[in-house]
Amino acid sequence: GVDYLTDERKTAQFDIEAMKVAWAGSRETLEVSDRMAKLVANDPVFEKFSRPMLGRKELFKNTLRKAAYAWKLIVSLGLSEEEAKWLRLYIDEPAFTDLHWGMFIPAIEGQGTEEQKQKWLPLAQKMQIIGCYAQTELGHGSNVQGLETTATFDPQTDEFVLHSPTLTSSKWWPGGLGKVSTHAIVYARLIVGGQFHGVHGFIVQLRSLEDHSPVDGITVGDIGLKFGNGAYNTMDNGVLRFDHVRIPRNQMLMRVSQVTKEGEIMQSDVPRQLIYGTMVYVRQTIVADASKALSRAVCIATRYSAVRRQFGSRNGGPETQVIDYKTQQNRLFPLLASAYAFRFVGEWLKWLYMDVKQRLAANDFSTLPEAHACTAGLKSLTTTATADGIEECRKLCGGHGYLVSSGLPELFAVYIPACTYEGDNVVLLLQVARFLVKTVSELGHKKPVGTTAYMGRAAGLLQTNCAVQTAEEWLNPGAIVEAFEARAARMAVGIAQRLAKFENPEQGFAELAADLVEASVAHCQLIVVSKFIEKLQQQDIRGKGVRESLEVLCYVYALFTLHKHQGDFLATGCLSPKQASLANDQLRTLYSKVRPNAVALVDSFSYTDHYLGSILGRYDGNVYPKLYEAAWEDPLNDSDVADGFHQYVQPMLKQKLLLSSAKL
Amino acid sequence: GVDYLTDERKTAQFDIEAMKVAWAGSRETLEVSDRMAKLVANDPVFEKFSRPMLGRKELFKNTLRKAAYAWKLIVSLGLSEEEAKWLRLYIDEPAFTDLHWGMFIPAIEGQGTEEQKQKWLPLAQKMQIIGCYAQTELGHGSNVQGLETTATFDPQTDEFVLHSPTLTSSKWWPGGLGKVSTHAIVYARLIVGGQFHGVHGFIVQLRSLEDHSPVDGITVGDIGLKFGNGAYNTMDNGVLRFDHVRIPRNQMLMRVSQVTKEGEIMQSDVPRQLIYGTMVYVRQTIVADASKALSRAVCIATRYSAVRRQFGSRNGGPETQVIDYKTQQNRLFPLLASAYAFRFVGEWLKWLYMDVKQRLAANDFSTLPEAHACTAGLKSLTTTATADGIEECRKLCGGHGYLVSSGLPELFAVYIPACTYEGDNVVLLLQVARFLVKTVSELGHKKPVGTTAYMGRAAGLLQTNCAVQTAEEWLNPGAIVEAFEARAARMAVGIAQRLAKFENPEQGFAELAADLVEASVAHCQLIVVSKFIEKLQQQDIRGKGVRESLEVLCYVYALFTLHKHQGDFLATGCLSPKQASLANDQLRTLYSKVRPNAVALVDSFSYTDHYLGSILGRYDGNVYPKLYEAAWEDPLNDSDVADGFHQYVQPMLKQKLLLSSAKL
Ligand SMILES: Cc1cc2nc3c(=O)[nH]c(=O)nc-3n(C[C@H](O)[C@H](O)[C@H](O)COP(=O)(O)OP(=O)(O)OC[C@H]3O[C@@H](n4cnc5c(N)ncnc54)[C@H](O)[C@@H]3O)c2cc1C
Ligand SMILES: Cc1cc2nc3c(=O)[nH]c(=O)nc-3n(C[C@H](O)[C@H](O)[C@H](O)COP(=O)(O)OP(=O)(O)OC[C@H]3O[C@@H](n4cnc5c(N)ncnc54)[C@H](O)[C@@H]3O)c2cc1C
The missing domain is CATH 1.20.140.10 (Butyryl-CoA Dehydrogenase, subunit A, domain 3)
Incomplete structure (x- = not known):
């Protein structure tokens, strides 16, 4: 095709391939990144043009589909961790996987004991469980020390009891929490022997691994629409409430502080600054x-x-x-x-x-x-x-x-x-x-x-x-x-x-x-x-x-x-x-x-047209014909005469609105 | 109910009713404005909470419904022009009526001759025709003198021939143009005797007044989705192309410049600065x-x-x-x-x-x-x-x-x-x-x-x-x-x-x-x-x-x-x-x-909760319970287990994705 920007490219005073390397950081990074970008761009499953037109449910289902397909690719092509990271980036759609890989796993890695890591990381890395990071509540975001969810140690059963004592203690915002995660790192006030001992993280199962239904005592859902057409609405930011939900003692993340069977609080020699x-x-x-x-x-x-x-x-x-x-x-x-x-x-x-x-x-x-x-x-x-x-x-x-x-x-x-x-x-x-x-x-x-x-x-x-x-x-x-x-x-x-x-x-x-x-x-x-x-x-x-x-x-x-x-x-x-x-x-x-x-x-950013997702930013600058074409894909253009015309507009034009029996 | 902001209101050091008047401009304006605000707020037809969840077609149809209903109110209650203006403001939804009242009518009033005003204004004011303002093209917005649509005078038939000679000459953006307007003020390069005589406005019929189908030679539609969930998508910003469409000579807006039957250009004594x-x-x-x-x-x-x-x-x-x-x-x-x-x-x-x-x-x-x-x-x-x-x-x-x-x-x-x-x-x-x-x-x-x-x-x-x-x-x-x-x-x-x-x-x-x-x-x-x-x-x-x-x-x-x-x-x-x-x-x-x-x-702005349309901005400050309630209305919460779980998530959790025959 034509390249309307050829002249612009001719005036460049530097070696563009070398600049791409400078931007990417290294020739190897550029190569992996480009390869993953193309993999995504050439696969129709990752099409994203129609995304803003989908209703919430359709949109979300489509995200689940893309995530599953991406995982299938990662496993079947044997992609490295780095390749998988680039692949997810270029899919360019917020999803539960962001939190699973970006927060849930790192939290266990950073705050879990060796034993906890050995138990939970393999499950998470194979996606046998899906996790999120549940810190923010309806009433507290910036002030983490003000979180109200409680985790009360019960020495009788060697368990923690998680509870949401107030409406504002409802967990609110965590990505992936609403409809997908089977597990969460839940931050809660630790109470042992009636005493408050600071806010800590707990691994909590939210949904059945069989049928995905919420665990007894747990209320969980999506918090509703966010800014933009498609945008972040592919993510199930969630709300979560506990009604005295019990978890075993060993599901408190204990790398820094431990609670013993006897209800003693111990600080490990690992510094808090970690x-x-x-x-x-x-x-x-x-x-x-x-x-x-x-x-x-x-x-x-x-x-x-x-x-x-x-x-x-x-x-x-x-x-x-x-x-x-x-x-x-x-x-x-x-x-x-x-x-x-x-x-x-x-x-x-x-x-x-x-x-x-x-x-x-x-x-x-x-x-x-x-x-x-x-x-x-x-x-x-x-x-x-x-x-x-x-x-x-x-x-x-x-x-x-x-x-x-x-x-x-x-x-x-x-x-x-x-x-x-x-x-x-x-x-x-x-x-x-x-x-x-x-x-x-x-x-x-x-x-x-x-x-x-x-x-x-x-x-x-x-x-x-x-x-x-x-x-x-x-x-x-x-x-x-x-x-x-x-x-x-x-x-x-x-x-x-x-x-x-x-x-x-x-x-x-x-x-x-x-x-x-x-x-x-x-x-x-x-x-x-x-x-x-x-x-x-x-x-x-x-x-x-x-x-x-x-x-x-x-x-x-x-x-x-x-x-x-x-x-x-x-x-x-x-x-x-x-x-x-x-x-x-x-x-x-x-x-x-x-x-x-x-x-x-x-x-030099080396972005594909797919990743850019913009008619105005097309590599070839062929803006106007493509804008014109795209317009006709709007559902409003399905018919020459708009749905609603006969009911609402015609009676107006014909001065029959007052007479019209049509219930408006 | 409770008012969580009572204490805040108690500390005010001024007379709030007087401040409302100062903001509104006069006691009368405040009264009309408040009355119209309440009329809208109390009528379920004007509900807008669900707007962002609607698909484009539904959304648009709903706007047509509101516009027709508003017109019915205006006529049946005999609202004054000022009242109608406030009513439309508080309905708070961009619609073709904005351009009809705000641009189409004023353009005729400002640029039409007495004769033209007498012919077109009554039709427009009764909504027997609906008009928009079609200036911007795909290729030109800021530079109005660069518009490419042509209006060529044909002395044989005493008509102007409107034509879109290039793709970039397609009209693009006019609100109300896409699916509703029957007429438009079209800005085009006037050509008389092969000579270009500047850009002028023309009243052009776009759609049949009977069945709303586009007039012969006219291609018209919506330009597609814009920023935001509901937002401006209630408006049918449109695209319009002419294939040698003829209009009578007297549909050029001639208050400032005239074209005579003989093809002479005359300047009236009305100054251009108008x-x-x-x-x-x-x-x-x-x-x-x-x-x-x-x-x-x-x-x-x-x-x-x-x-x-x-x-x-x-x-x-x-x-x-x-x-x-x-x-x-x-x-x-x-x-x-x-x-x-x-x-x-x-x-x-x-x-x-x-x-x-x-x-x-x-x-x-x-x-x-x-x-x-x-x-x-x-x-x-x-x-x-x-x-x-x-x-x-x-x-x-x-x-x-x-x-x-x-x-x-x-x-x-x-x-x-x-x-x-x-x-x-x-x-x-x-x-x-x-x-x-x-x-x-x-x-x-x-x-x-x-x-x-x-x-x-x-x-x-x-x-x-x-x-x-x-x-x-x-x-x-x-x-x-x-x-x-x-x-x-x-x-x-x-x-x-x-x-x-x-x-x-x-x-x-x-x-x-x-x-x-x-x-x-x-x-x-x-x-x-x-x-x-x-x-x-x-x-x-x-x-x-x-x-x-x-x-x-x-x-x-x-x-x-x-x-x-x-x-x-x-x-x-x-x-x-x-x-x-x-x-x-x-x-x-x-x-x-x-x-x-x-x-x-x-x-003191005297805004109703309806007009504000914000849970965070509620007059009574009762934010948290209402946020919590609203969340559950998201379609994703229709079922405990998300649509798509069995197809896409379960196979992943069960490590059966690669085996799964499900087409992803
Ligand atoms: C899209 C999205 C995804 C998110 N994902 C997650 C997630 O996965 N997991 C999770 O746990 N949370 C998540 N969050 C929540 C997020 O972490 C919080 O919203 C964030 O920490 C801000 O806290 P807040 O909302 O309580 O803001 P607030 O603290 O209530 O801020 C309100 C205003 O008060 C001001 N303010 C607050 N404290 C002070 C102060 N001390 N001094 C001066 N000004 C102050 C702020 O500047 C701001 O202007 C997400 C949020 C969003 C929007
Ligand atoms: C929601 C919406 C509704 C609209 N409704 C209507 C309508 O009802 N009827 C109608 O006719 N049109 C309508 N328009 C079109 C609108 O009037 C134009 O978009 C507007 O005039 C800007 O022109 P443009 O898009 O060509 O911008 P451009 O002129 O292409 O601007 C692009 C950039 O170039 C810069 N630029 C342009 N010229 C110069 C210069 N000389 N010097 C320095 N910088 C410059 C601008 O600052 C800008 O950064 C609507 C547009 C929108 C978004």
Whole structure:
């Protein structure tokens, strides 16, 4: 067929295959990922175009079908764990399997004893049981310590009795819980001997392994429709209530705390901080997902912006491609740069997690608080930016972006809960702030590590003067990092000083919460900028023009962020108005450098048309005929005259509505 | 029943009935509006809870039913035009009637000759014909002059021949076009004697008035699913193609230009600018709608934030209401203030439209460019802020905001196209920028009027120094307006100076487009702030504490905007970092003043639970039991064991998937 984007691809100034490798992380990853993407794209079972038109039941049944078929493929083709992960990603449909593999199994791995792991993991890994992660309740999400479900130890029978004492104690939200899971990790207040001993996880069977009917004493169901047409409605987020349900004592996850037969509580020598290791793991996957979601949206908006022409025709020639408008570039290119920035900071977080894991194994907890704060902050920053970015990409597509067939509405609807789950983004930033304030207060006697190392140079950063005098001088990683460090350090120190004026530190923290959040954001943006720059200094970036193009994106990310938050930089005196304005001038020049590479930079994500799921984002740019074709598939077009016309419209036109006996 | 928000209502420091009047605009308006709201809320036909669960056909048929029933009510109860308008608003469901009343009729009124009005308006007003507004095509939206549909005059038969010469010339998007409208105002390139004479409107019959089948030569249908579950899918946005369709010459809208029988083009003495009058009208209704939509979202988020408690329990007492967290206040209260700000600027725009209309009637076009720029800018500013604000309100509700039953997903999905239709928001801001630059360039010899009057004092504003020295001194309308004027003037003059350096002004405009948009935003924010302040100086604000509470909101709007854009204020030297920081301190104090009034301030919108359509936003705050009840109505809960279990899940659990003969 035709490729309407050929000309765009010709102007690319880098080796696209090499860029694909840089994006994927390695040639091997690219190969596996591409192979799985094609496997999914070429199999009609994974068709997803009609998804938004299905009713809830049909939609859900179709998800069960896809999940079963995927499992069949995984087993029969003998796919590796990595291959299976890519396969599930490209199927691109939230399902109970996400929680089974992503939360249920990791929770047992992380919190179960050896014995528990030996018993439960093989069952789960073969899908002889299906599990979910049931923490949140109707009344409590962010405040896990406030959960109301109780697990009361009964020494007579050596069992725990799970119970939902109030309406608000009903479990609410867990994915896969509603209609599929046979088991759940249930978080509940442990009560032994009438005493409350904190919240713990319990493995609870929910449904019969024979006929799937709920176990006695258990009420379970789906919580109803969520945002979007198809979107997250393929998932059975569930509600769950216990009426004195008994489970054997050995189903409490006991790696950290144990309850003995005699009702004694014992702490193992495994440190509690271990749980933070799991949080670092889960949140680094969320950062990786953010770059996936944002890059999809950017890919759609970039290709369509190159296809779309509006205004500026001369002598009847073609109009201007909307991607050539500076306003369009100023909205789109920073998002393109962010997709890359998040990709690389995600890659680094993966390394960080491995590092933390090794240290934990060696009983070294020194980096844990910093790693924890850093992943919490980056989870918040990247998911917020991605959610906003997807919607901006939709707007960049004008009216047509509002059609479900543009792919953007579903991408948005399915993505946004990432701002809420695994820690509400604002609550997370407050945790980061707490950590920053602590770091500042300990500066005298404790050397800050990792991403807070710059705080060790706070004294200097409070004094430093930015030396930039021309727009060109902003093309300097040192100058950029220093400006971001100075801003972050000054905001952190400034707020710490203001906090110190409060008699009651907690009251101060509450009072200044909004400003604390701003300081956290400044710190997190510094991390993203630094990690992007560090990435560019690595040896593993190969191929003609790849490093150069990534450098341009890195500068776009940094200078756009600087411009957007210039209030911070100016208020803290890190930059003069003149310097901020030079950064903005440089940004415009950078956009011109991105422009010829824009389409190739989104091609480098190596997404299939199936995965993108967007008529506007088609690889070949053949947008209009396909939009036109797709329209006719709407059920409303089944007949020329709409169902309901004779009953409701004709009597109106014929002025017979008042007479009409038709019950309206 | 119980009212969980009683305590919140008790703390209000103003007379809520008086505030309702202030919000509604007058006691009479409040009375009509409330009466219509109740009429809708109490009639089961207008039930909308189940809407998101319906398939497209069912959904659409149900909309036809509601529209017919509403018309029956309007006629049989003899409702006035104003009453009918409120009725349709509270039905809260996009439908063909919106375009029929909101675009088709006004277009004939504005662009039709007396003869045309006499012929078509009575038919339309009795709904003997149903019309829509068919401008946008697959290939052209923003660039109306680029439309490709042709209307060629055939002097032999005294007819126009409408034709769609290309695929991209297909009409695409018009609401009501797909399945309902019998007629359309079609915009097409007028061709007479082989010459192109600009784009004009034509009244075209699309469907038979007998059996509703499309007229010969016409292909018409629905363009397919749009964002959201129910949302805008109740509307039949349509596609339309012409294959040489003939209409009589007198169906061209000829108030401004005429084509004679002989094929001569004549301009009437009615000035072309008249169309701008219509645009001012339509856009002021959009600003009014923005305050409606934002206030609904804010109402939901405020009530739920008062009900929701998380963290901070002491000695087993109740936890902190999330509305007491400063971060929550810093996200929510500025939106509450914006809802009021947009309400009042909308009211003022309505006045502006009346003023323009009177002037036009008296052949005074002097204020038209300013009025046009001002409505374009305010349309852009308020719709962007509202779209973002609704989503922020959803996030403020944590996980539960993601449920369709929170009402927020649908509110968002149905609202966001307002950022695109009636002028893409960025394209509009560029128009405002053009006007601002022109105003600056003419400062020497032309006195700027209306909302740009401050530019006349530009010389002073470039020099002025803000005098604020304490946080209290920010509670001063004069200081605030001056800061906003200085910022806007300096940005406009600054960019005009930079533009002057380009040899080719158009190239300069294109190059600096992103900065021009920022200058436009500064100008528009000034308008909103000034109009809010002017409103507070009016006599018609009555009732205990009403003015005081509105003043607090006005300051919140202004100082929050100042803080968010402090980069502008600092970069232009309007404020010192210290002054900006004092503004932020004052903002925190203001939040404490909003807090006791928050629930009462959203009660003052006088919305019924039906209109809000949100379990989280219920008047009585009885959130949890109702969420729990609603969950069970999801079709997935029809049976304990999900449809598809035996086919897809059981074989997996029983490890029989590979053997299973079931075709997956
Ligand atoms: C699609 C989806 C899938 C989910 N899947 C699962 C799952 O599989 N398993 C599971 O257990 N849970 C799941 N959840 C639940 C999710 O983890 C919670 O919704 C999340 O933790 C947020 O908690 P919340 O809803 O209680 O929000 P809330 O805490 O009620 O937040 C409401 C508002 O209060 C603010 N707030 C709360 N506390 C503070 C504070 N201390 N300071 C300042 N502001 C505060 C928040 O910022 C927010 O604006 C899922 C949720 C969604 C939407
Ligand atoms: C729900 C809905 C209902 C509608 N109802 C109707 C209706 O009843 N009747 C009707 O006729 N139409 C209707 N429309 C169409 C609507 O008016 C157009 O979508 C709108 O005018 C935007 O035009 P576009 O889609 O061509 O966007 P485009 O102009 O293609 O915009 C795409 C991108 O290009 C950018 N861009 C375009 N031109 C410029 C420029 N000169 N400078 C800088 N950037 C530029 C935009 O900012 C945007 O980011 C409707 C649309 C929607 C979504």
